[in-house]
Amino acid sequence: xxxxxxxxxxxxxxxxxxxxxxxxxxxxxxxxxxxxxxxxxxxxxxxxxxxxxxxxxxxxxxxxxxxxxxxxxxxxxxxxxxxxxxxxxxxxxxxxxxxxxxxxxxxxxxxxxxxxxxxxxxxxxxxxxxxxxxxxxxxxxxxxxxxxxxxxxxxxxxxxxxxxxxxxxxxxxxxxxxxxxxxxxxxxxxxxxxxxxxxxxxxxxxxxxxxxxxxxxxxxxxxxxxxxxxxxxxxxxxxxxxxxxxxxxxxxxxxxxxxxxxxxxxxxxxxxxxxxxxxxxxxxxxxxxxxxxxxxxxxxxxx
Numbered sequence: 001x002x003x004x005x006x007x008x009x010x011x012x013x014x015x016x017x018x019x020x021x022x023x024x025x026x027x028x029x030x031x032x033x034x035x036x037x038x039x040x041x042x043x044x045x046x047x048x049x050x051x052x053x054x055x056x057x058x059x060x061x062x063x064x065x066x067x068x069x070x071x072x073x074x075x076x077x078x079x080x081x082x083x084x085x086x087x088x089x090x091x092x093x094x095x096x097x098x099x100x101x102x103x104x105x106x107x108x109x110x111x112x113x114x115x116x117x118x119x120x121x122x123x124x125x126x127x128x129x130x131x132x133x134x135x136x137x138x139x140x141x142x143x144x145x146x147x148x149x150x151x152x153x154x155x156x157x158x159x160x161x162x163x164x165x166x167x168x169x170x171x172x173x174x175x176x177x178x179x180x181x182x183x184x185x186x187x188x189x190x191x192x193x194x195x196x197x198x199x200x201x202x203x204x205x206x207x208x209x210x211x212x213x214x215x216x217x218x219x220x221x222x223x224x225x226x227x228x229x230x231x232x233x234x235x236x237x238x239x240x241x242x243x244x245x246x247x248x249x250x251x252x253x254x255x256x257x258x259x260x261x262x263x264x265x266x267x268x269x270x271x272x273x274x275x276x277x278x279x280x281x282x283x284x285x286x287x288x289x290x291x292x293x294x295x296x297x298x299x300x301x302x303x
Contacts (some may be wrong), residue, residue: 005077007041008070010034011049015059015067093281094123098134100148101225102202103268106248108147111289118288122281131201138271144282146271147289149243150201156274162286163268163293165244167209168257170233175256177239182261186213194229194240195219202226206241209264230255268293 003011013023014034024031042048049066050057059067095115099108104126112124129137131150137143139156152159169183177183177191188210195210196203202225210217221238223229229240230247234254243266247257270286272278278286 003041003045003070005073007037008073010037011041011063012067012070012074014038014050014057015063015070018057020057093279094125095145095279095282095285096125096143097285098127098129098137098143098146100131100134100146100150101128101227102149102243102246103147104128105227105230105246106251107245107268107292108289110249111285111292114288114292115285119281119284135271138273141273141276144272144278145286148269148271149245149266150269151267152269152271157271158274160270160272161267162270162290165266165268167205167241167243167260167264167266168247169239169260170230170242170247170252170255170257171239172233172236173254173256175239177258178256180258183258184213184261185210185217186215188239189213189215189217192218192220192238194221194223194232194238196229197222197224200224205264209241209260 009027010023013026014020017023017026020034020038021031024034027034038049047062048060049063050059097108105128108126112126116122116124125143127137127143131148131152134143134146134148135152135154135157138146139154146157169177169188171177171191175191177187180187193210196206198204198207210219221232223232226240226242226246229242230252232238233240234252241260242257245266245268247255270289
């Protein structure tokens with residue numbers, strides 16, 4: 001027969017207090033209840049835990065051997081209860097998140113900094129991935145959530161719109177485009193463009209925009225992610241089209257930007273598992289992330 005947690009708790013209380021009455025007070029139960037549970041436990045174990053001597057209980061050699069293991073179990077249970085209490089208060093735990101490069105360069109780190117100020121003991125994991133990889137992480141429950149600037153239609157995850165921005169044309173600080181208030185696709189024709197892979201979601205979006213003009217556009221440098229484009233523009237290697245999120249907080253001091261017209265909206269999406277609910281601490285992170293997005297729309301109504 002194995003001892004359950006109630007029997008372990010009773011046995012440890014008697015060992016610690018040295019008496020049936022002491023155990024009853026410690027556990028806030030009646031003395032007869034302790035006596036009955038002790039008798040039942042000894043009967044099921046097949047050996048005595050205590051000898052009754054002059055109205056007191058003395059642990060048997062078997063009880064002393066058993067106590068070492070029982071006390072270890074008690075300590076582990078206490079740690080679990082402490083962790084549960086901390087989680088209830090939102091003070092500890094962990095959040096594992098993945099993000100696409102555009103939002104993962106400035107927006108998500110800024111949200112993590114705000115989150116850590118409120119929850120300094122929470123362990124945070126962040127990984128920057130491609131869209132396909134971050135979907136795989138969330139759908140397989142290897143990440144709690146994902147943040148991406150690209151729309152997702154995937155049956156294994158729930159996609160929630162949490163913020164909006166727009167596409168911007170970026171260029172070095174002393175570039176002729178700085179004289180313009182807004183930039184059209186045709187305005188880009190005289191300059192070498194830093195573009196994106198034609199088969200990537202971002203690359204397809206930018207290609208559609210560049211094809212709205214009949215003037216030839218020269219894409220002479222290709223990268224995969226918007227932070228790479230920003231690095232090249234800052235180094236003077238060309239101009240590029242990126243979204244608002246990679247430019248937050250003037251992350252690139254030697255870059256200027258102008259809105260691309262006609263206006264092209266970009267959006268921040270939160271991806272979560274369809275079957276695994278977010279923890280309280282993950283919800284707290286998401287709330288902080290939303291607060292950094294002033295144009296954040298209301299979430300869609302749930303079914």
